[in-house]
Structure formats: C-alpha cells, structure tokens
Amino acid sequence: GWARAVRGLLLDVSGVLYDSGADGGVPIAGSAEAVRRIKASGLKLRFCTNETQATREKFVKKLQGLGFDISVAEVTAPAPAACSILKERGLRPHLLVHDDLVPEFAEIDKTNPNCVVIGDAAENFTYANLNEAFRVLIGMEKPVLLSLGQGRYYKETDGLKLDVGAYMKALEYACDVQAEVVGKPAKRFFESALAEMGVPPEQAIMIGDDIVNDVGGAQRCGMRALQVRTGKYRPSDENHPDVKPDAYVNNLAEAVDIILRQL
Amino acid sequence: GWARAVRGLLLDVSGVLYDSGADGGVPIAGSAEAVRRIKASGLKLRFCTNETQATREKFVKKLQGLGFDISVAEVTAPAPAACSILKERGLRPHLLVHDDLVPEFAEIDKTNPNCVVIGDAAENFTYANLNEAFRVLIGMEKPVLLSLGQGRYYKETDGLKLDVGAYMKALEYACDVQAEVVGKPAKRFFESALAEMGVPPEQAIMIGDDIVNDVGGAQRCGMRALQVRTGKYRPSDENHPDVKPDAYVNNLAEAVDIILRQL
Numbered sequence: 276g277w278a279r280a281v282r283g284l285l286l287d288v289s290g291v292l293y294d295s296g297a298d299g300g301v302p303i304a305g306s307a308e309a310v311r312r313i314k315a316s317g318l319k320l321r322f323c324t325n326e327t328q329a330t331r332e333k334f335v336k337k338l339q340g341l342g343f344d345i346s347v348a349e350v351t352a353p354a355p356a357a358c359s360i361l362k363e364r365g366l367r368p369h370l371l372v373h374d375d376l377v378p379e380f381a382e383i384d385k386t387n388p389n390c391v392v393i394g395d396a397a398e399n400f401t402y403a404n405l406n407e408a409f410r411v412l413i414g415m416e417k418p419v420l421l422s423l424g425q426g427r428y429y430k431e432t433d434g435l436k437l438d439v440g441a442y443m444k445a446l447e448y449a450c451d452v453q454a455e456v457v458g459k460p461a462k463r464f465f466e467s468a469l470a471e472m473g474v475p476p477e478q479a480i481m482i483g484d485d486i487v488n489d490v491g492g493a494q495r496c497g498m499r500a501l502q503v504r505t506g507k508y509r510p511s512d513e514n515h516p517d518v519k520p521d522a523y524v525n526n527l528a529e530a531v532d533i534i535l536r537q538l
Numbered sequence: 539g540w541a542r543a544v545r546g547l548l549l550d551v552s553g554v555l556y557d558s559g560a561d562g563g564v565p566i567a568g569s570a571e572a573v574r575r576i577k578a579s580g581l582k583l584r585f586c587t588n589e590t591q592a593t594r595e596k597f598v599k600k601l602q603g604l605g606f607d608i609s610v611a612e613v614t615a616p617a618p619a620a621c622s623i624l625k626e627r628g629l630r631p632h633l634l635v636h637d638d639l640v641p642e643f644a645e646i647d648k649t650n651p652n653c654v655v656i657g658d659a660a661e662n663f664t665y666a667n668l669n670e671a672f673r674v675l676i677g678m679e680k681p682v683l684l685s686l687g688q689g690r691y692y693k694e695t696d697g698l699k700l701d702v703g704a705y706m707k708a709l710e711y712a713c714d715v716q717a718e719v720v721g722k723p724a725k726r727f728f729e730s731a732l733a734e735m736g737v738p739p740e741q742a743i744m745i746g747d748d749i750v751n752d753v754g755g756a757q758r759c760g761m762r763a764l765q766v767r768t769g770k771y772r773p774s775d776e777n778h779p780d781v782k783p784d785a786y787v788n789n790l791a792e793a794v795d796i797i798l799r800q801l
Contacts, residue, residue, distance in 0.1 A: 400665045409691065409700050427712045428672065437672050437712050444711040445704040449690045 277499055277521040278537040283319035283474030285351075285465070285493065286310075288326065288334075290484035290506015291527050293341055296432045300341065303505050305528030307342040312531055314344060316538060319472040323351045323465070323481070325458040325488065327394035327423040327439070329375045331355070351468040353423035353458035354379035357392055359467075360457065366419060368392040371408040371442075373399060390419035393446065393454070395426075395439040405442065412450045420446055422454040426488070429507075459485075460492025469496070480521075482530050484508045491518040501530050540762055540784040541800040546582035546737030548614075548728070548756065549573075551589065551597075553747035553769015554790050556604055559695040563604065566768050568791030570605040575794055577607060579801060582735040585613045586728070586744070588687040588721040588751065590657035590702070592638045594618070614731040616686035616721035617642035620655055622730075623720065629682060631655040634671040634705075636662060653682035656709065656717075658689070658702040668705065675713045683709055685717040689751070692770070722748070723755025732759070743784075745793050747771045754781040764793050 286292065292310070293300045313320050322345060326334055331347045331354075338345050354376055361368055367384050370377065372394035380392075391412050396404070412418040426438030443454045458464055469476055476497035483489020484506030493500040502508060502520040505527075513523070524530040549555065555573070556563045576583050585608060589597055594610045594617075601608050617639055624631055630647045633640065635657035643655075654675050659667070675681040689701030706717045721727055732742055739760035746752020747769030756763040765771060765783040768790075776786070787793040 398665055400668070402661055402663045405663070406697070406699055409704075410698050413691070413698060427714075428676070434669070435673050435676060436669055437708065441672075441708040441712040445700065445708040448707040449700050449704040451690075 276533075276537070277501075278480075278534045280478060281318065281480050281499075281534060281537070282478040283321070283469070283472040283480075284313055284534070285321050285323045285468055285472075285479060285481040285498070286527070287459075287481075287483035287485065287489050287506075288322050288324040288338070290508070291482060291503055292322075292338065292343055294506065298432065299337060302341045302343070303526060305526060307344075309528045309531040310344055312535060316535055318534075318538075319474050320349065321351055321468045321472050322349055323459065323468045323483075325353055325424040325426065327353050327376055327458070328373045328397060330378050333375060351464070351471060353394070353464070356464055356467060357421055357423060357457045358383055360421065360455075361390070361392075366390040366421075368421070369408060369411040370394075371396050371399065371404055372423070373397055389415065390421060391446070392421045392423065393439060393443055394423035396442070397436070400437075400442055405445070409446060409449055412446060412452065418450045418452040420450070420452055420454040422456050424458040424488075425454075425456045425460075459483075459488040460495070462492070462496055465493055465496040465498065469498075480534070482524075482527060486512040486515050486518050486520070490520045494518070494521075503527055503530065539796075539800070540764070541743075541797045543741060544581065544743050544762075544797060544800070545741040546584070546732070546735045546743075547576055547797070548584050548586045548731055548735075548742060548744040548761070549790070550722075550744075550746035550748065550752050550769075551585050551587040551601070553771070554745060554766055555585075555601065555606060557769065561695060562600060565604045565606070566789060568789060570607075572791045572794040573607055575798060579798055581797075581801075582737050583612065584731045584735050586722065586731045586746075587613065587615050588689065590616050590639050590686040590721070591636045591660060593641050596638060614727070614734060616657070616727070619727055619730060620684055620686060620720045621646055623684065623718075624653070624655075629653040629684075631684070632671060632674040633657075634659050634662065634667060635686070636660055652678060653684060654709070655684045655686065656702060656706055657686035659705070660699070663700075663705055668708070672709060672712055675709060675715065681713045681715040683713070683715055683717040685719050687721040687751075688717075688719045688723075722746075722751040723758070725755070725759055728756055728759040728761070732761075743797070745787075745790060749775040749778050749781050749783070753783045757781070757784075766790060766793065
C-alpha cells in the first residue's frame with residue numbers, strides 16, 4: 276500500500292491542521308492529536324505552508340494557541356525560501372507583500388532594487404502599489420519577478436479574495452516576463468523541506484488539501500502525496516485531469532492512523 | 539504602392555492626433571491640418587480609438603479644444619461596441635470601469651449581473667473593486683468577461699500605468715476564463731468601423747502608433763495599415779516578430795500627403 280516504508284511526513288497547514296479565517300481560525304477535529312502522535316512515533320515531520328500573510332513566528336503562535344505542537348524551526352514557508360534565493364543570486368527586492376510579512380526580509384538589502392517579490396499583499400494590493408511594482412520591473416533590463424505562490428483565490432469569512440497568483444499574472448503580462456514561483460508547487464521548495472528533514476523523497480509523504488500545489492507538486496519531486504477531504508478539497512478534485520493522489524483520506528487523523536499502523 | 543485605390547481612412551487618436559497626459563495632452567504637429575485635408579479630399583474617415591477613460595462626448599470635446607475637426611458620430615470606441623454586444627446577447631454587466639465612462643452604459647440594464655465588463659478603471663482598480671468583480675464572475679455558471687481593450691500599460695505625465703489588459707489577465711487566471719476583447723485588435727471592432735464608413739477593407743487604410751492593436755488588428759481584417767513614428771512607437775517595433783506594417787510614416791501629416799497625392 277501507499278503507507279509502506281515511510282520515514283518522514285510533510286504537512287500542509289491551512290485546510291489540514293485548521294481552517295483559517297479573520298477570527299483566527301478553528302482546528303480541524305483530530306489534527307492536533309494527530310501531530311502529537313506523529314512526533315511520538317519517531318517519524319520526521321515538517322510543516323510545509325504557502326502562508327505569506329504573517330511571519331513564521333506569528334503564524335506558529337496562532338497555531339500553538341489552537342493547541343498544536345509546532346515550532347518555527349519546523350516550518351518551511353515561502354518568505355525564508357525567497358530570502359535564500361535573494362542572497363544566493365545577489366538580488367535586492369522591491370517588496371509587494373503583506374505588512375506582517377515584511378520582518379521576514381529584515382536581513383535583506385532592499386536598496387536600489389533589481390527584482391520584485393510579490394506575496395499575498397491583501398489590502399496592500401492598491402492601484403498605486405501595483406503601478407509602483409510594475410514600474411520597478413519594467414525599468415529593469417531583464418525583469419526578475421519572484422512570486423510567493425501562485426494561488427488563484429481563497430475564501431475568508433467575508434467572502435472570496437483574489438490570491439497572489441492573479442496579481443502575479445497581471446505583472447507577468449504587463450512586463451512580458453515569467454515569474455519564478457517560490458512556494459508550493461515549486462520543486463526547490465519541496466526539496467528544501469525534504470533536506471531539512473533529512474529524508475529522501477521516496478521515503479516521504481506529503482499530506483495536503485490542494486490537489487495541484489500540494490499533491491501535484493510533491494509527486495513531481497518523487498514523493499507520495501495524499502489529499503485530505505478537508506479545507507479547500509472539493510469532490511470535483513477527484514476527477515482532476517492531471518493529478519491523482521496516491522490516496523484520499525477523510526482528514527489528517529485518518530492518514531496518521533493508517534501510516535502508524537504500517538510502521 | 540500602398541496608397542493606391544483608397545476610399546476610406548481609419549485613424550487611431552492617442553499617439554496619432556495628440557499625445558495624452560494628465561494636463562489634457564498636446565496635439566502632434568501637423569495632425570489637425572491633416573484631418574482637415576482628409577475631410578476636404580472626399581475620403582471617408584473614422585476615428586478608431588480604444589479610449590475608455592471618458593465618454594465619447596467628453597473625449598471629442600477635449601480634441602476639439604486641441605483644434606481637431608471631430609464629432610461624436612465619427613468615433614468608434616469600445617464602450618458603445620460593448621453596449622451592442624450586451625444588448626445582442628441579453629447580458630447585464632457588472633462594470634469595473636472609469637467613473638467617467640459609466641454614462642456610456644446608461645441605457646443598459648445592470649441589475650442582477652450575468653457578465654463583467656472591465657475597462658481602464660484607473661483609480662477604480664482598488665483591492666475591493668477587483669475582489670468584487672472577481673466574486674461576480676466566479677459566481678456564474680459560465681463566467682463571461684468582456685474587456686474594453688488588452689493594453690499592457692501606458693505612459694502618463696506622472697509615470698507608467700498598468701492598462702486594462704493586466705487586470706483582465708488577473709481575472710482570467712483567477713476564474714480560468716478567457717476574456718472577450720471588445721476594442722482593437724478585435725476583428726468585429728474594425729468591421730463595425732468599416733461598416734460605419736461604408737468602405738470595404740481592401741479600400742481602407744488604418745493609421746496607428748500601436749504595432750499590435752492598430753496595425754496587426756487592421757491587417758487581419760484585410761485592410762492596409764501604416765505605423766506612424768509618433769506616440770508609443772519605438773524603433774524596436776520595426777523588428778516585430780509577427781506584424782509588418784504596409785509602410786512606416788513619420789507622422790499623420792506625411793501619410794496624408796502621400797495618400798492625397800495618389801488620389
């Protein structure tokens with residue numbers, strides 16, 4: 276079965292551990308207990324999120340408040356991944372991101388920008404800010420655009436919101452450039468999560484609610500991947516033209532039950 | 539030569555007659571006189587613009603103020619073209635357009651929208667307005683998005699601005715839908731301008747500064763097309779991979795000189 280020979284788990288957070296919302300969100304039944312059981316089992320564990328509306332510190336504090344055993348050192352997130360790329364390539368970003376994400380870039384030289392980093396800026400997606408990011412990009416000899424994800428939209432308690440991917444497409448079109456996506460489903464992003472766990476892809480399982488970004492992305496790295504029927508899961512995902520998970524599970528608790536039974 | 543057997547001219551406005559700007563803009567030398575000479579020659583004439591930041595009335599008044607002999611009845615513009623499509627197909631639009639364009643849709647039923655019309659909304663491209671247009675679209679069984687142009691960006695006196703095409707791409711991506719472009723370079727748009735002149739495409743010449751939207755679009759309708767070296771023209775346009783104008787001219791005045799000499 277799909278649960279054989281596993282040494283490490285990658286868990287998506289929103290939609291797997293909890294359902295997010297302006298009120299802070301609510302835990303998904305059984306998920307906090309499931310995380311504790313993974314840790315007690317000796318399996319390696321990483322939380323692998325595309326969250327870009329807060330620093331990891333703030334994000335982890337919220338999850339601890341919801342009852343999860345999680346620490347900053349266990350989280351793979353797009354902003355620190357972007358920082359590695361920026362340092363590696365000597366890039367100085369102009370940031371179009373959420374105010375609460377800015378501290379993640381504290382160590383990065385942002386003077387005289389030679390690239391644009393776009394995240395889910397939410398209220399910061401103003402006409403003026405979009406034009407400014409565009410002008411920085413179009414002014415470069417060879418525009419470099421890093422995008423912290425490529426989501427289309429998401430749901431909040433007050434309705435659907437356009438996600439970073441939509442604004443990324445606007446800048447891509449205006450500047451005739453292709454963005455480099457830093458979070459899931461980028462191969463490099465999953466690979467750093469695996470490296471941080473010290474587990475090769477064939478011994479790891481990704482568990483997520485997003486058929487494309489979690490399941491498809493992990494499988495392209497040689498991992499197995501499960502889709503949970505919580506969070507943004509929709510029954511139509513089971514007929515996705517390109518991606519087929521190694522298995523469906525009703526929720527994280529069920530996945531952990533099956534995996535631990537096989538150990 | 540390219541100027542033979544011509545009975546009608548289609549003129550782009552911004553970049554051919556005048557250069558626009560927050561100050562109202564300035565006429566391009568010789569263009570007002572060129573328009574008068576066309577009219578005196580007996581050639582048919584239409585102004586064919588993608589302008590969507592003002593009603594035709596307001597737009598024409600501005601051009602008259604700059605010394606041009608032009609009337610509302612001579613202008614083909616995206617908003618009235620969109621109104622024909624909306625009526626024809628029984629579509630009730632949610633409008634994401636410039637405040638000054640709204641009166642063009644006065645006759646159109648906008649209750650209980652079953653499509654979205656996007657124009658160059660400028661300051662109306664707020665986070666809230668984009669989310670609202672997105673929610674209307676994604677809520678439809680089969681989303682219908684009409685876009686009043688597909689420009690990438692344009693220049694104003696205070697800098698470059700993202701044009702309607704960038705926001706169109708954002709909504710296309712978020713809703714997994716293809717917009718129907720109503721202005722240039724849409725075939726139907728040029729065809730209505732030709733029908734309004736009563737001239738077949740093979741007897742008409744389009745004169746514009748935009749290599750793709752003016753020249754490419756007109757040629758695909760069977761017209762000849764000239765690119766002027768004014769407005770948004772850039773020397774690199776002369777190496778465009780897909781589009782080659784029938785001729786280049788330094789400006790409208792030069793084109794009209796050559797055309798009238800051949801009559």
